[in-house]
Amino acid sequence: MPRALSPSQVEEFRERLCAAAERLFAEHGPEAVTMRQLALELGVSPMTPYRYFKDKDDILAAVRASGFSRFADAMEAAFRSETDPVAVSEAVGRAYVRFALEQSDAYRLMFDLSQPNEADYPELVAASGRAREMMVAQARGLIDSGQAKGDPEVIAHILWANLHGGLVLQLAGKLSPRVDPSALRRASFQTLLKGLARDD
Amino acid sequence: MPRALSPSQVEEFRERLCAAAERLFAEHGPEAVTMRQLALELGVSPMTPYRYFKDKDDILAAVRASGFSRFADAMEAAFRSETDPVAVSEAVGRAYVRFALEQSDAYRLMFDLSQPNEADYPELVAASGRAREMMVAQARGLIDSGQAKGDPEVIAHILWANLHGGLVLQLAGKLSPRVDPSALRRASFQTLLKGLARDD
DNA sequence: CCTCGTTATTTACGACGTAAACTTATAATG
């Protein structure tokens, strides 16, 4: 038998391919991420990646997972940079927005509406779960400090839906030209905080 | 010369093609909407649509416009079905959610993150503007009745971002399994109403 | 009826994802 690939070699190739895909996404947009371009980037034949990934969807799932991982990292760093719960929420929110706008190709891919069921890709489930956990942690801060009443998971999702909704409307070009995206985000956050503070 | 196409014949073909595309979207998903399938559906050759549309993007823009038109119709009907401003907002919201979930392929297409700039497609601008106007009108009701304070356009976008955000997270399969989508929407709306009512 | 301009079809090209056949190189066996 030939040099059987060690698990670490497999992992290394998968990571190199992922990095190449991210580079192509960021520099030439989604339509540049083709099996042939990826292969060229790695100096390998177009069929080689199929030894390491089931198919292109499998590759995209890995790229999504890697995106969610960087996303979670950014939010965790923001989380740790503040102590006051409202300031923590604001910092996490800023990190969120920053990621979505600066790495918008990654963000688009991560939240694509036509992606296969993420349950089929365990590392994607883990990575996106980690990002979600950050938002729940931040919501818990608001609750523990009395800034909000209710279930932390629900509150996290309310804030998340708002932020994500505004961002994707912006990215899709659907916001009214009369509405400034970042003013909208500020108004949304203020409004939600007011609503969450009430205990009736 | 042969029967030169009258504007009405052109319009008729465009509408037939649009209807065929919507049928394909709804019945067989986005990947079924190909030039060849469309042509088959219309009993015409694959190149014929190019006499009526610039390219496939132009066709998709027309399908989006038609989707926004039905969407606006649904919200307008809901708007007229109630008189109390909060009930109006709830009815419009229900119509919105109903459309997004029952015609989710259309909804996905309409809010796709990788669509070309809608400014290049005037009928799309008009149709999506009509839908947006409905949300502003509904926000005005909340303001006029004292349920909310602020700029109607901003308030409309706050509510819109929330609803849209929750829906696309649901459609992308990103909501926590522990969170019920419709409970989330109720909690979001209640929270926003509370926040909007405060005048400080 | 012929001709010319418009509409529609046919044919063809390059790119895509990937299945299948084939080549290459190494590690275990005799």
Add this chain to the structure above:
DNA sequence: CATTATAAGTTTACGTCGTAAATAACGAGG
């Protein structure tokens, strides 16, 4: 050490896509 089985990687090929270019069909004006 030579042989051979087999995993890794490449080549080739297929069917599909959007659409450009060449071609055909056809109906109104001379």
